Amino acid sequence: MDELTNLLDEGSQWLPWLTEKGVSIIVGILIFFIGKMIAGRISGWTEKRLLKSKVDKAVAGFASSILYALMFAGIVLMALGQIGVETTSFIAILGAAGLAVGLALQGSLSNFASGVLIILLRPFKTGDFVEVGGQMGTVDRIELFHTYLKTLDNRSVILPNSSVMDDAIINFSAHSTRRLDLTIGISYDADIRQARDLMKGILDSDERVLKDPAYAIFVSELADSSVNFSVRAWVNSSDLLQFKSDLLEKVKYTFDENGVGIPYPQMDVHLSKED
Structure with a gap:
């Protein structure tokens, strides 16, 4: 018990x-x-x-x-x-x-941390046309360690995310519209008013040129061999490259048809004869 x-x-x-x-x-x-x-x-x-x-x-x-x-x-x-x-x-x-x-794994962790920052901050996204790490192309995909670009000539560029974040990032697709800046020179004996009117006619006839903001054409420089015009026109971002090519072609044809000379660098050589 x-x-x-x-x-x-x-x-x-x-x-x-x-x-x-x-x-x-x-x-x-x-x-x-x-x-x-x-x-x-x-x-x-x-x-x-x-x-x-x-x-x-x-x-x-x-x-x-x-x-x-x-x-x-x-x-x-x-x-x-x-x-x-x-x-x-x-x-x-x-x-x-x-x-x-x-x-x-210092390098890999740096790429990982940069990949996380890209995901969180979103300086660009898949499908954007960018210039990063010294390379230019369309963003194909974003992974935690690498960013994949597809260049204009259809090459695949694989960039470590640390190099992407450590360098300047230029996103050409960040906005829906972009301004095209061109410098077009005419010869000194050409009519400035005529050249300006011809370029205005080209821009007015192109539907890709946006009305707001309005385009601008003005004399920007009296250079060594030419009178230089600055042409600034706003277009949709997707039209920029093709519009630039078409505009330069139309300006050349139009100037040729109307007798407006487009100069190229020249050098005058004076020969002297000594007795």
Whole structure:
């Protein structure tokens, strides 16, 4: 009887500890499963938002996966801490491993960080015509480590994202309209008014030239061999290259038909004869 009483006394002493541990384990399990569910929904929502923002599908999926992995790691540490497991050592190990990996993959991590910035800041998107990293072309796709361009002559250029973000980015497709700036020279013996009227007629007859803002034609320089006009006309961005080619061709034909000379650099050589 005394032994049974002692066992009951010992059990009553352990009961609060067992109860506390049981509650901690249950709470830890709830944190794990509820946190996992929330992390899954947040990562799914993030992927949908990226896809709606016209981010490449592979990039959106990879970014959401990384977000889920980071949240899942935090949830596991929270659950273990709630149960009573010492997580300081785990954090220290993860930190040391992360430092070692970071030192080994400095270049790749730089490209990764730049890829994340491109996705978040969106200086350009798939389909834009850009000049980045010293290369010019249409953005084919954006990945976390590289950006792919397709050049005008149909070459594929793969740029590390770090070189993209470290250099100037020129996005020719950022706006729906662009201004074409041309310098057109005529000879000094040509009629300035006639040349201006001829160029006005060419621009007025071209439907691609926007009325607002209005185009401008003015004498910009009295150069060594020519009187230079500046021609500034606004067109849709998609029409710019073809419009420039057509305009130069029309100006040449029109000037030739109306006797307006287009000079080229000349040099006068004077010969002197000595006795």
